[in-house]
Amino acid sequence: MNNSPITTSIFDLFKVGPGPSSSHTIGPMKAAYDFLERLRHLPEATGESADSIHVHLYGSLSATGKGHGTDRAIVAGLLGWQPESTDPVALMAMLKEPAVTYPVVVGNRTFDLGAEHIHFERKKYESPFANTVVFKLVANGNGLYEEEYYSIGGGFILRKGEEAVDQSAIQLPYKYQTMKELKTRLADHQLTLEQLMLANETAVTGRSTKEINLRIDHLLDFMHKAVRRGLRHTGTLPGSIKLRRKAPVLFQQARGLAQSSDSFLIFLNSYCLAASEENAAGGIVVTAPTSGASGVIPGLTYLAKHHFHYSKETLRAGMWAAAAVGFLVKHNASISGAEMGCMGEIGTASAMGAAFLTQCAGHSIEAIEAAAEIGIEHHLGMTCDPIGGYVQIPCIERNAMGAVKAYNAFLLATAGTPANQKISLDAVIKVMKATGRDMSTKYKETSEAGLALSATEC
Ligand code: SF4
Known part of the structure; x- marks a missing residue:
């Protein structure tokens, strides 16, 4: 049992955003947005040789992510979209054409993101939560920087290492x-x-x-x-x-x-x-x-x-x-x-x-x-x-x-x-x-x- 008192806000429980799934759409979109923000604050040298961004979905995100539009939500989050201001029609139109890519802008770099960069992984992955997504900044197939997130239901997310949030303040x-x-x-x-x-x-x-x-x-x-x-x-x-x-x-x-x-x-x-x-x-x-x-x-x-x-x-x-x-x-x-x-x-x-x-x-x-x-x-x-x-x-x-x-x-x-x-x-x-x-x-x-x-x- 979580031993800290309840500090959830009513506005985190009831959130405005696009359907169809808070854990598979809103949560991944928020995680992608968070990853984008972190990329934007990396020292420039870290990303100089980077050539792509890859996203790996595990567990239920992989099993039902297609039907839930998780790939579209990830692209939207990496483009800087937030759930509450999302245009649902534009979101639904994303990734309709497999060859189309989307420009993810990080400083003076632009990464082309397409369906090929989002991986619905079938292999088992050791994770404390059922819905896990790993974002990677990659150079020549090697990971330069990565973050792991858990979509824990209702659009709430946790980043690896932040599972136990200190509420004492x-x-x-x-x-x-x-x-x-x-x-x-x-x-x-x-x-x-x-x-x-x-x-x-x-x-x-x-x-x-x-x-x-x-x-x-x-x-x-x-x-x-x-x-x-x-x-x-x-x-x-x-x-x-x-x-x-x-x-x-x-x-x-x-x-x-x-x-x-x-x-x-x-x-x-x-x-x-x-x-x-x-x-x-x-x-x-x-x-x-x-x-x-x-x-x-x-x-x-x-x-x-x-x-x-x-x-x-x-x-x-x-x-x-x-x-x-x-x-x-x-x-x-x-x-x-x-x-x-x-x-x-x-x-x-x-x-x-x-x-x-x-x-x-x-x-x-x-x-x-x-x-x-x-x-x-x-x-x-x-x-x-x-x-x-x-x-x-x-x-x-x-x-x-x-x-x-x-x-x-x-x-x-x-x-x-x-x-x-x-x-x-x-x-x-x-x-x-x-x-x-x-x-x-x-x-x-x-x-x-x-x-x-x-x-x-x-
Ligand atoms: S928990 Fe499963 S069956 Fe129930 S509403 Fe959500 S997706 Fe549908």
């Missing part, structure tokens, strides 16, 4: 690592969850409450823009599966059935599918906590805003409850499909969504904990086996299923006395970590088993 007003500690701080200081989280966020980022609130509103705007685009866009998603978008169909169906008891669920399904289909098409989404799971919370928050008419303030409080759950899972297990299978992505998103709904409805921290616990408990062991390495099947429908489960977790948790829930959130996160560790790598975002083998791409 951050003076947190309310330290916690577990839900038990978080509840103790709330009780001791008589704070709401939102007040505590805001105080810690200010300590971590230096931002004022006003600025933080504005940025949360913007995150919700980005999420809801993805939902609205997905409700409009029709046709077939990119890739060899030729999967047709379904969100607009469901949306029209729900509108036609407005008086039916099914309509509420169909509306929710359409919102979740809309954001997920945008993600699969490489559109701009918000990691929640990952890109693969970027339909659950946008769908639920869209529902909360447009059907329940919750105020801005209520939605923000709900986002803090969701963030608290995401922080706890990230800190004590992992939110990466390559580490945990889909329980780490959709399971976490569903638990965060359940916490969001419970907070918005004004329930206690015990009810929020119970809802999140139920959300994770009923995703334990869920495999990650995307067909063809595309974030489409089962991912898109799975977002809708995760949101529906989140809603039911909220209903179950808020009936009776939530404090009587037998399993704690901390306990289920421990189980999640152990289950992820025991799960065969075939079921952790490698597309080597399960559903990925059961269907023919056509």
Whole structure:
């Protein structure tokens, strides 16, 4: 277990960037950008004889990187692009022509980077994390300078040698690592969850409450823009599966059935599918906590805003409850499909969504904990086996299923006395970590088993 207190910012958990995968698209893009910056600060003599840059992808980045657009993200990062300002159409157009190269400018040198410089390695590589990428500056086939990065889920990256980041410099007003500690701080200081989280966020980022609130509103705007685009866009998603978008169909169906008891669920399904289909098409989404799971919370928050008419303030409080759950899972297990299978992505998103709904409805921290616990408990062991390495099947429908489960977790948790829930959130996160560790790598975002083998791409 990581023994330092939680210092993740809400804006690192919820990040704006291009789909389809936070660990395979946003993380590698950030790593490539970081490598570019490091190259630019090297002593000139180091790179004088260099003739090329090579990138080696290992583990799940190699196994499903093609379908996830990892090669495009790497090129974009080495061109100096950042996830939040990426033009998704230009990104999707990259590497379409195998012969085309892209100019990577380092000082007065320009390196031509093309598909031939990005290597999807099949051999086993000793690494502490499933998603590893190694960048090399090369002269006549010999490495002059290299950096190794790990994409650890949700777009978070670590550079080799920086695995244990020293957090001691951050003076947190309310330290916690577990839900038990978080509840103790709330009780001791008589704070709401939102007040505590805001105080810690200010300590971590230096931002004022006003600025933080504005940025949360913007995150919700980005999420809801993805939902609205997905409700409009029709046709077939990119890739060899030729999967047709379904969100607009469901949306029209729900509108036609407005008086039916099914309509509420169909509306929710359409919102979740809309954001997920945008993600699969490489559109701009918000990691929640990952890109693969970027339909659950946008769908639920869209529902909360447009059907329940919750105020801005209520939605923000709900986002803090969701963030608290995401922080706890990230800190004590992992939110990466390559580490945990889909329980780490959709399971976490569903638990965060359940916490969001419970907070918005004004329930206690015990009810929020119970809802999140139920959300994770009923995703334990869920495999990650995307067909063809595309974030489409089962991912898109799975977002809708995760949101529906989140809603039911909220209903179950808020009936009776939530404090009587037998399993704690901390306990289920421990189980999640152990289950992820025991799960065969075939079921952790490698597309080597399960559903990925059961269907023919056509
Ligand atoms: S199956 Fe789940 S974890 Fe795997 S890529 Fe799809 S959404 Fe992500």
